Every structure is written in structure tokens, then in C-alpha cells.
Amino acid sequence: MAVQDKGFVISAGARNTIVLHPADAPVLQPLPGWENSTGCCGPDGTEGPNRACPCGARIATLAADCSGPYELHLDPARTYDFTPAATTRPA
Numbered sequence: 001m002a003v004q005d006k007g008f009v010i011s012a013g014a015r016n017t018i019v020l021h022p023a024d025a026p027v028l029q030p031l032p033g034w035e036n037s038t039g040c041c042g043p044d045g046t047e048g049p050n051r052a053c054p055c056g057a058r059i060a061t062l063a064a065d066c067s068g069p070y071e072l073h074l075d076p077a078r079t080y081d082f083t084p085a086a087t088t089r090p091a
Helices: none
Strands: 018-020 058-063 071-074
Touching: none
Parallel strands: none
Antiparallel strands: 018 071, 058 071
């Protein structure tokens, strides 16, 4: 997130996305050839999804350039919240 002059925090990504610290999703991988990862010291996040699941599905945009925020945005059209059902142990 970028801090503006008046102290407001503005996210680098699209609205209605889930924002994570990049270290909280270590299995996500850069796209082949670092596609959509233009930036000075890292991807600036302006070119769309640049991280994929191990299966290859493009699901997130990493913004991690030296001139901006350091955050990971999950694409709401490709991800969803999931809470596993409680498991029961046999008696």
C-alpha cells in the first residue's frame, strides 16, 4: 500500500481484491518468462496477473517494485474463501 501526503493508505491493485503479504502465499510462482512483471526492482503490478498456482492458473498480481507497495492481490474471479469442514475422529 502506498502512503499519500495526507496519511491515507492507497492500495496498488484493483478494488474488491483480497490483499495479502506476498510471504503468505509462498506456493505462487512467477509466470513463464516473468510475463506481466515489468518494474525496476520487481513487478509493479500494473500489467495484471503475474503469479500462478503450481497448476499454472493465473490467480494473483504481485506489486513489489522498489517505487511502490509490497502486496499480493488475489483475483476475485479466480479465487474464493474456503474453510474446510471440521473433521471428526472415530471414537
